[in-house]
Amino acid sequence: MSLKIIVLAKQVPDTRNVGPDAMTPEGTVNRAVLPAVFNPEDLNALEQALRLKDANPGSTITMITMGLPKAAEVLKEGIFRGADKGVLLTDRVLGGADTLATSYTLAQGIRKLGDFDIILCGRQAIDGDTAQVGPQVAEKLGLTQITYTEEILECTKEKIVARRHIDGGVETVEGPMPIVVTVNGSAAPCRSRNAKRVMKYKKAATTLEIAAASEEVQAFYAQRPYLQLTVWNAADLEADPAQIGKTGSPTNVKSVKNIVFKAKENKSLTGSDADIEELIVELIQNNTIG
Amino acid sequence: MNNVFVYCELEGNQVADVSLELLTKGRTLANKLGVQLEAVAVGSGLEGIEKQIIPYGVDRLHIFDAPGLFPYTSLPHTSAVVNLFKEEKPEICLLGATVIGRDLGPRVSSALFSGLTADCTQLEIGDYEQNVKQADGTMVKKQFVNQLMQIRPAFGGSIIATIVNPDHRPQMATVRDGVMKKEILDENYQGEVIRHDVAKYVPLTDYVVKVLDRHVEAAKNNLKGASIIVAGGYGVGSAEGFDKLFELAKEIHAEVGASRAAVDAGWVSHDRQVGQTGVTCRPKVYIACGISGAIQHISGMKDAGIIISINSDPNAPINQIADYIITGTVEEVIPKMIKYYKKNSK
Ligand SMILES: Cc1cc2nc3c(=O)[nH]c(=O)nc-3n(C[C@H](O)[C@H](O)[C@H](O)COP(=O)(O)OP(=O)(O)OC[C@H]3O[C@@H](n4cnc5c(N)ncnc54)[C@H](O)[C@@H]3O)c2cc1C
Numbered sequence: 001m002s003l004k005i006i007v008l009a010k011q012v013p014d015t016r017n018v019g020p021d022a023m024t025p026e027g028t029v030n031r032a033v034l035p036a037v038f039n040p041e042d043l044n045a046l047e048q049a050l051r052l053k054d055a056n057p058g059s060t061i062t063m064i065t066m067g068l069p070k071a072a073e074v075l076k077e078g079i080f081r082g083a084d085k086g087v088l089l090t091d092r093v094l095g096g097a098d099t100l101a102t103s104y105t106l107a108q109g110i111r112k113l114g115d116f117d118i119i120l121c122g123r124q125a126i127d128g129d130t131a132q133v134g135p136q137v138a139e140k141l142g143l144t145q146i147t148y149t150e151e152i153l154e155c156t157k158e159k160i161v162a163r164r165h166i167d168g169g170v171e172t173v174e175g176p177m178p179i180v181v182t183v184n185g186s187a188a189p190c191r192s193r194n195a196k197r198v199m200k201y202k203k204a205a206t207t208l209e210i211a212a213a214s215e216e217v218q219a220f221y222a223q224r225p226y227l228q229l230t231v232w233n234a235a236d237l238e239a240d241p242a243q244i245g246k247t248g249s250p251t252n253v254k255s256v257k258n259i260v261f262k263a264k265e266n267k268s269l270t271g272s273d274a275d276i277e278e279l280i281v282e283l284i285q286n287n288t289i290g
Numbered sequence: 291m292n293n294v295f296v297y298c299e300l301e302g303n304q305v306a307d308v309s310l311e312l313l314t315k316g317r318t319l320a321n322k323l324g325v326q327l328e329a330v331a332v333g334s335g336l337e338g339i340e341k342q343i344i345p346y347g348v349d350r351l352h353i354f355d356a357p358g359l360f361p362y363t364s365l366p367h368t369s370a371v372v373n374l375f376k377e378e379k380p381e382i383c384l385l386g387a388t389v390i391g392r393d394l395g396p397r398v399s400s401a402l403f404s405g406l407t408a409d410c411t412q413l414e415i416g417d418y419e420q421n422v423k424q425a426d427g428t429m430v431k432k433q434f435v436n437q438l439m440q441i442r443p444a445f446g447g448s449i450i451a452t453i454v455n456p457d458h459r460p461q462m463a464t465v466r467d468g469v470m471k472k473e474i475l476d477e478n479y480q481g482e483v484i485r486h487d488v489a490k491y492v493p494l495t496d497y498v499v500k501v502l503d504r505h506v507e508a509a510k511n512n513l514k515g516a517s518i519i520v521a522g523g524y525g526v527g528s529a530e531g532f533d534k535l536f537e538l539a540k541e542i543h544a545e546v547g548a549s550r551a552a553v554d555a556g557w558v559s560h561d562r563q564v565g566q567t568g569v570t571c572r573p574k575v576y577i578a579c580g581i582s583g584a585i586q587h588i589s590g591m592k593d594a595g596i597i598i599s600i601n602s603d604p605n606a607p608i609n610q611i612a613d614y615i616i617t618g619t620v621e622e623v624i625p626k627m628i629k630y631y632k633k634n635s636k
């Protein structure tokens with residue numbers, strides 16, 4: 001039995017490491033210096049996909065990402081780790097999308113790919129932390145979903161059994177295929193790159209990049225279709241203009257405020273006995289503790 | 291019509307705290323708009339559930355009670371809510387930013403083509419102006435009144451964004467547990483209870499996911515409600531280090547919290563994590579021990595009354611929001627705090 005697996009992955013600014021170096025003198029975050037990374041939970045999703053492929057030889061993993069041309073980096077990274085194919089959805093008219101417009105666009109990409117058994121995504125992306133795109137893609141495709149998945153225990157063409165995280169506990173559920181599964185960060189971490197695949201695919205490039213290159217380079221890629229990453233624009237996706245980009249986004253950002261940590265007036269102490277005793281006495285006397 | 295709706299999450303026949311908190315918030319929003327507050331409860335064996343819900347000021351409670359609606363699964367709950375909303379046309383819909391709320395909310399918003407804002411920390415009614423593109427391509431300023439201002443942190447908590455959904459209804463938002471205050475409005479509040487015929491809303495084909503096994507444990511700690519929290523981070527160094535924090539906490543009647551780094555290290559259980567992906571708390575006193583003060587941690591505790599930081603690094607970012615900065619090691623300072631508390635209390 002072989003499975004047709006789709007993994008949705010996003011390139012995100014690395015908001016995990018908003019360290020002092022990312023802080024401007026005004027105390028706000030300089031987002032431009034944050035490196036772009038593979039959304040962490042999408043790597044967990046990729047690992048579940050790779051395990052399904054290991055268990056079911058002949059299965060294929062197609063990764064889809066929507067973003068700027070640079071987002072093709074996640075497709076390459078996924079291929080280095082064992083995915084088979086990558087599709088980049090990119091177009092200026094797709095910009096400014098909220099989760100609903102994003103999920104519509106991704107759903108159109110999935111429809112265009114055609115046949116599939118399972119769609120895996122990360123639980124949430126660290127730039128927005130919304131966890132909305134997976135369930136919205138499922139709704140758009142008329143499929144059910146298993147969210148917050150920690151492990152796929154069983155998966156055939158007909159049914160899937162998975163363990164998922166719930167508030168205050170865990171649950172094991174069985175669902176029908178095809179299905180959308182969102183994978184939680186507590187699932188198994190993704191295996192690292194495979195050196196042989198890195199060698200083989202390091203020159204992988206999008207059809208956009210290839211089209212812009214010299215004739216010689218184009219000839220090189222023409223002979224090596226496995227190095228070509230598919231690119232689809234809004235027209236390729238036959239996307240309804242009312243449902244993509246800013247127009248297709250019911251949510252609007254009215255305003256954005258940077259968080260500024262203003263240094264408070266504070267008391268500095270050492271760990272000496274005298275300082276600690278003085279502090280404790282002060283806290284007891286003003287009824288803060290005790 | 292055009293009322294404020296709250297989806298009430300249920301564990302058996304117990305309404306989740308977060309839903310009650312949202313009812314209180316929903317009541318305030320409904321008052322501002324001059325509309326009614328309505329609640330939706332979907333589950334099994336819900337006799338008497340209204341007693342938990344109506345006192346929060348709920349004018350109409352919609353009950354969907356049928357076997358198969360508990361435990362929660364995605365499709366039946368989505369159908370109940372979506373089909374109800376098609377009839378009722380809510381202005382606003384609030385859900386918990388819980389596993390259930392984040393499973394259900396996006397499906398409902400996708401089905402109704404309405405905007406959904408995740409993890410709001412503030413919800414307000416307000417007016418604003420926005421440039422709107424006309425059919426001929428020109429821009430005009432348009433005034434929007436009485437809109438839901440959905441305020442939430444983004445970019446790992448480094449910015450606060452205000453989100454609006456001017457053109458689509460309902461305006462949907464999720465809010466995490468513990469962010470809003472829960473307050474009974476009136477024990478004897480009079481609200482209408484409507485029991486819907488579930489089969490009219492939920493097709494049988496929706497019952498496709500089976501819950502084979504389920505373990506839920508009641509929260510082991512009371513971080514959310516604690517007035518004093520002793521929290522440990524990676525600087526605590528070990529599980530034994532945390533034993534000392536528990537000892538101090540016991541002495542001063544505090545709860546123990548932790549940063550994600552300490553949880554990831556396995557020194558303390560996940561339910562004690564404070565921050566963006568953990569508990570949001572606002573204790574009177576927060577004692578941060580060996581915590582650097584990453585933005586995701588701070589977002590869960592910055593509203594504490596007094597913040598005491600114990601850190602060997604005088605430049606740890608958390609010191610910027612601390613009221614007392616103790617520059618020293620956890621190993622050294624905690625035993626002294628225990629010692630001098632014992633000596634000076636009572
Ligand atoms: C999407 C996302 C969500 C997140 N959510 C959360 C969350 O909810 N909560 C959370 O906490 N984190 C969260 N994080 C992680 C967060 O970014 C930080 O990695 C984490 O808070 C760091 O924990 P820490 O301060 O304990 O560890 P560190 O950053 O390693 O800091 C340790 C501190 O201890 C001090 N120290 C070392 N030794 C000693 C000693 N002997 N005595 C005293 N001080 C000492 C050091 O000077 C340092 O300041 C999240 C990250 C992401 C990407």
Ligand SMILES: Nc1ncnc2c1ncn2[C@@H]1O[C@H](COP(=O)(O)O)[C@@H](O)[C@H]1O
Nearest residue numbers: 008009066121122124125130131132133
């Ligand atoms: N632009 C995108 N391209 C591909 N996948 C995406 C995109 N945005 C979101 N996803 C997927 O949806 C999940 C949830 O994202 P979010 O709703 O933004 O938190 C992510 O972990 C990805 O798997």
